[in-house]
Amino acid sequence: xxQRSSNLNTAQSLLLAAAFFGTSGAALADIKVGITVPSTGxxxxxxxxxxxxxxxxxxxxxxxxxxxxxxxxxxxxxDQASPKEAVPAATKLVEKDKVVAAIxxxxxxxTRASASVFQAAQVPYAVxxxxxxxxxxxxxxxxxxxxMGEVQGRAGAKLVxxxxxxxxxxxxxxxxxxxxxxAGFKEGAAKFGLTIVGEHEYSxxxxxxxxxxxxxxxxxxxVIYASGYFYTAGPLVNQLRAAGVTATIIGQEGYxxxxxxxxxxxxxxxxLVTTSLDRDSSNxxxxxxxxxxxxxxxxxxxxxxxxxxxxxxxxxxGLNKTGGKGGAALRDAMAAGTYxxxxxxxxxxxxxxxxKDIQVQIVKDKAFRRHSIISDPVLLAPPSKSSK
Amino acid sequence: MDYEIxxxxxxxxxxxxALSLNLIxxxxxxxxxxxxxxxxxxxxxxxxxxxxxLPFLLTIPASMAxxxxxxIIVGMASLRVRADFLAITTMGVVFLFIGLVRQQEWLGxxxxxxxxxxxxLGKTGFMLLTLLLAALTAAISLYIQKAWIxxxxxGIAEDEDTMRVLGIDVPSYKLAxxxxxxxxxxxxxxxxxxxxxxxxxxxxxxxxxxxxxxxxVVGGIGxxxxxxxxxxxxxxxxxxxxxxxxxxxxxxxxLLFVMMRFSPHxxxxxxxxxSSKKGxxx
Amino acid sequence: xxxxxxxxxxxxxxxxxxxxxxxxxxxxGLLRILHVAHASLFTLGxxxxxxxxxxxxxxxxxxxxxxxxxxxxxxxxxxxxxxPLLKQPxxxxxxxxxxxxxxAEECFRxxxxxxxLSFTNTPLQGQVRIGSLQxxxxxxxxxxxAALILGVLAWLQSHTRVGIACQATVSDPxxxxxxxxxxxTVRDLNFLVGSALAGFAGVWxxxxxxxxxxxxxxxxxxxxxxxxxxxxMGSVPGTLMAALVLGLVESFGTVYLGKxxxxxxxAFAFLIVVLMVRPQGLFAKK
Numbered sequence: 016x017x018q019r020s021s022n023l024n025t026a027q028s029l030l031l032a033a034a035f036f037g038t039s040g041a042a043l044a045d046i047k048v049g050i051t052v053p054s055t056g057x058x059x060x061x062x063x064x065x066x067x068x069x070x071x072x073x074x075x076x077x078x079x080x081x082x083x084x085x086x087x088x089x090x091x092x093x094d095q096a097s098p099k100e101a102v103p104a105a106t107k108l109v110e111k112d113k114v115v116a117a118i119x120x121x122x123x124x125x126t127r128a129s130a131s132v133f134q135a136a137q138v139p140y141a142v143x144x145x146x147x148x149x150x151x152x153x154x155x156x157x158x159x160x161x162x163m164g165e166v167q168g169r170a171g172a173k174l175v176x177x178x179x180x181x182x183x184x185x186x187x188x189x190x191x192x193x194x195x196x197x198a199g200f201k202e203g204a205a206k207f208g209l210t211i212v213g214e215h216e217y218s219x220x221x222x223x224x225x226x227x228x229x230x231x232x233x234x235x236x237x238v239i240y241a242s243g244y245f246y247t248a249g250p251l252v253n254q255l256r257a258a259g260v261t262a263t264i265i266g267q268e269g270y271x272x273x274x275x276x277x278x279x280x281x282x283x284x285x286x287l288v289t290t291s292l293d294r295d296s297s298n299x300x301x302x303x304x305x306x307x308x309x310x311x312x313x314x315x316x317x318x319x320x321x322x323x324x325x326x327x328x329x330x331x332x333g334l335n336k337t338g339g340k341g342g343a344a345l346r347d348a349m350a351a352g353t354y355x356x357x358x359x360x361x362x363x364x365x366x367x368x369x370x371k372d373i374q375v376q377i378v379k380d381k382a383f384r385r386h387s388i389i390s391d392p393v394l395l396a397p398p399s400k401s402s403k
Numbered sequence: 404m405d406y407e408i409x410x411x412x413x414x415x416x417x418x419x420x421a422l423s424l425n426l427i428x429x430x431x432x433x434x435x436x437x438x439x440x441x442x443x444x445x446x447x448x449x450x451x452x453x454x455x456x457l458p459f460l461l462t463i464p465a466s467m468a469x470x471x472x473x474x475i476i477v478g479m480a481s482l483r484v485r486a487d488f489l490a491i492t493t494m495g496v497v498f499l500f501i502g503l504v505r506q507q508e509w510l511g512x513x514x515x516x517x518x519x520x521x522x523x524l525g526k527t528g529f530m531l532l533t534l535l536l537a538a539l540t541a542a543i544s545l546y547i548q549k550a551w552i553x554x555x556x557x558g559i560a561e562d563e564d565t566m567r568v569l570g571i572d573v574p575s576y577k578l579a580x581x582x583x584x585x586x587x588x589x590x591x592x593x594x595x596x597x598x599x600x601x602x603x604x605x606x607x608x609x610x611x612x613x614x615x616x617x618x619x620v621v622g623g624i625g626x627x628x629x630x631x632x633x634x635x636x637x638x639x640x641x642x643x644x645x646x647x648x649x650x651x652x653x654x655x656x657x658l659l660f661v662m663m664r665f666s667p668h669x670x671x672x673x674x675x676x677x678s679s680k681k682g683x684x685x
Numbered sequence: 686x687x688x689x690x691x692x693x694x695x696x697x698x699x700x701x702x703x704x705x706x707x708x709x710x711x712x713x714g715l716l717r718i719l720h721v722a723h724a725s726l727f728t729l730g731x732x733x734x735x736x737x738x739x740x741x742x743x744x745x746x747x748x749x750x751x752x753x754x755x756x757x758x759x760x761x762x763x764x765x766x767x768x769p770l771l772k773q774p775x776x777x778x779x780x781x782x783x784x785x786x787x788x789a790e791e792c793f794r795x796x797x798x799x800x801x802l803s804f805t806n807t808p809l810q811g812q813v814r815i816g817s818l819q820x821x822x823x824x825x826x827x828x829x830x831a832a833l834i835l836g837v838l839a840w841l842q843s844h845t846r847v848g849i850a851c852q853a854t855v856s857d858p859x860x861x862x863x864x865x866x867x868x869x870t871v872r873d874l875n876f877l878v879g880s881a882l883a884g885f886a887g888v889w890x891x892x893x894x895x896x897x898x899x900x901x902x903x904x905x906x907x908x909x910x911x912x913x914x915x916x917x918m919g920s921v922p923g924t925l926m927a928a929l930v931l932g933l934v935e936s937f938g939t940v941y942l943g944k945x946x947x948x949x950x951x952a953f954a955f956l957i958v959v960l961m962v963r964p965q966g967l968f969a970k971k
Contacts, residue, residue, distance in 0.1 A: 054649055055799075060799045063799055098515065098603050099605065103413065106406065107406060110409065127514075127517060128517070131517065131518075147514065149514070189505065193513075194514065216947075217948075218949070220903070222901070223697075223893065223894065225690075227939065227940075229690035230940050233687045246801065246896060250894040253895060257812065259819050277803045278894075279895070280810070434779075483964045484964045487717070487719065488914055488964065488966075491910050491911060491914045492914075492957060492960055494910065494953070495954070496953075496957070498949045498952075499946075499954055499957065502949060502953075503945075503950065505950075506946065506947070609907065616776075620780045621780075624776070652790075653787075653791035653792065655784075656783075656785065656787030656790075658784070659781070659787070663778075663781035664769065667770065
């Protein structure tokens with residue numbers, strides 16, 4: 016009677032709603048792609064770059080009509096570059112927002128944590144610049160568009176060899192980023208017969224390296240292989256030169272930002288970095304990206320932005336092929352693709368790691384310029400499933 | 404439903420964690436800024452043991468035991484120093500814990516631990532376990548509060564010297580508070596590890612200690628019910644606040660400040676003030 | 686030579702720590718409050734410093750501006766945050782301070798951006814050789830500056846009416862009032878001076894690192910707490926010594942113990958060990 020009629024009314028409204036969404040749903044519902052970035056916290060600077068890179072890719076895709084006419088919506092969650100925050104963020108993307116794919120725009124620790132969530136939910140996760148090996152080992156829904164830590168480390172060792180030097184001091188940042196780079200470098204060092212005269216470590220929050228530098232000076236290296244991010248490398252390089260250290264300094268993509276030169280000042284001249292973004296590239300995809308980024312954000316792009324843009328591209332490409340569907344179909348589409356991206360021509364191996372060259376840039380007149388390219392498929396081969 | 408289950412699990416763990424600190428800081432007046440270390444001890448113990456093959460449920464008592472023992476050690480430190488010094492000493496404990504864990508490869512070092520076996524209970528089962536343990540913690544807290552031991556605790560919190568004069572073995576009671584509080588935190592840690600499936604040194608930083616202390620203080624030191632509520636709200640908050648995204652830490656800091664400035668006794672205090680006003684008006 | 690360099694570095698670090706910790710110890714000595722938010726005044730000084738220097742190119746003006754802004758902000762913090770909470774148990778002020786600190790760091794990030802600010806032309810970057818050691822001019826400046834300021838303060842504390850009154854307000858408020866200086870004035874003064882020093886330290890750290898970040902106050906905030914405990918809370922000379930000792934412990938510790946513990950852990954391990962042996966702190970008078 017009274018109860019029954021209200022139940023019927025509820026049921027009727029539900030049916031109506033279902034019909035409404037069912038028929039017109041396809042046009043109304045956007046395709047949701049998630050992204051985890053450190054928008055706040057110590058890595059907020061990189062988080063902003065990553066997000067800007069992703070947003071640019073999405074905007075460009077939507078301008079071209081999106082995926083089969085549907086717009087792509089980027090759902091952003093802040094993971095503060097912390098594994099603790101990353102897991103709830105990833106969980107929300109999967110369970111609440113039900114994204115069809117996700118982009119990893121954060122640091123290794125947080126990305127590793129998110130990776131297991133996405134793998135369990137069978138949501139393809141394209142990781143931009145987190146280099147820890149375990150990320151792709153988490154499962155076959157993981158993709159990485161940057162060279163892994165170990166690969167970059169080996170490339171660094173080859174660079175030292177190419178420069179004709181032998182005595183190296185390592186300065187490692189104490190986190191998974193620094194550790195994987197150091198591991199790779201030492202592997203390469205053994206191959207090329209380099210001598211590691213000393214190994215030093217510092218924490219993410221350190222900005223003053225007096226004691227470390229004093230120690231390093233007593234070891235008299237020819238080359239310093241120092242890992243870190245622009246906000247640690249900037250002060251480090253500045254202080255190294257100020258202390259009278261003249262050894263060649265080799266950094267990696269963590270340095271890859273104009274802020275590095277701003278902070279280190281004149282000390283940054285001549286610093287070499289192994290990275291994915293070649294500012295002097297003749298590759299049309301790279302040039303277009305650099306120009307578009309500058310136009311959109313009035314700032315020079317850095318590696319983080321380029322990598323995240325690329326990861327987003329990979330996802331969009333895959334979605335175009337599957338017509339907006341996710342799951343195993345999307346994974347397979349992404350795995351099979353070849354991409355002409357700002358960070359080079361990419362293809363994935365069976366572990367969904369990329370096979371590509373490593374760019375070496377040098378700081379000249381306060382800008383990153385091309386120095387050389389390390390192209391050695393054997394040396395730079397990322398691990399594959401069989402080598403797990 | 405999946406998302407809600409995750410959320411409830413997180414809330415349950417936070418409640419347990421906050422109530423365990425409430426025992427030490429709220430009941431017994433010992434300000435601990437190092438409570439995250441005990442969550443960490445519990446988490447790492449559980450993770451390592453499950454990796455070694457022990458079923459998850461059995462790791463909980465182990466986590467409690469280890470955390471409790473370390474808690475007693477830290478408690479012994481509290482016996483030596485005055486209140487303010489204690490706060491900073493406990494702060495040091497967290498840094499020491501993280502600093503040590505970072506350097507130990509067998510504990511995962513910088514990269515932390517992942518891929519340890521599941522609890523085997525399924526998502527819903529695990530949530531129920533968590534909520535059960537949280538309720539148990541609350542029950543234990545309420546019981547202690549009413550019992551003789553609770554009265555001694557609050558006596559120590561208010562006036563330690565008088566208690567000594569009265570012949571109470573203050574040191575033993577302080578240690579008891581630490582032992583119980585840290586053991587419960589250890590249990591929460593085991594749940595935390597299994598829930599997140601990934602733990603690293605960063606998960607148990609000084610910031611964690613501050614967060615849990617805020618839950619206790621915002622709830623109202625000593626009040627079991629309100630601390631639980633504060634823990635639930637503060638742990639779920641970031642989720643609700645995603646839309647303010649960029650400003651959430653600002654809001655959090657502001658909230659803490661405003662709360663202390665205008666209602667130092669936390670939510671419990673606010674409620675008391677409101678109900679006494681009503682009583683007065685009648 | 687290496688040894689000497691380490692000691693030199695310790696002095697630089699120690700000077701910076703001393704400048705920051707001093708404000709904290711002044712506040713604690715007076716009010717028994719752990720003023721965690723103090724470190725945000727350090728950061729504020731750094732931001733004001735970079736902005737002023739980039740705009741004017743005058744180091745003197747920069748230091749003045751930073752000290753003024755930080756100093757006054759410190760007083761504002763006292764009036765708005767701590768004064769109303771004086772009658773509450775200590776944990777209330779502590780949490781309020783923490784909330785304030787978190788909010789302040791976020792304000793810096795939102796206002797000035799997450800990537801931080803740098804000098805367009807960093808001052809005092811030239812090299813100075815003293816014997817076999819090489820310093821940046823800025824390093825010499827911060828050491829001299831710290832020594833000078835702290836020396837002056839110590840002298841003021843024991844030789845002027847204001848200084849003695851400050852000391853008296855802790856132990857005997859009535860007597861302080863008889864000096865013609867009210868309790869509130871002393872408190873304001875404490876915050877003013879302590880916060881100005883933090884701002885001063887902020888400028889120098891900005892110059893040394895050429896990077897001002899919103900979170901740069903985090904580590905100093907708890908290091909300073911450790912220092913005032915080591916020094917015997919409230920004691921100015923104690924804090925100074927503790928700051929230098931910590932600088933030494935950290936420098937030598939990171940070199941020799943770096944594989945076992947990281948820098949912060951070494952500092953706190955040291956603190957805990959000291960407290961177990963001497964619970965009142967290394968340099969406490971009692």
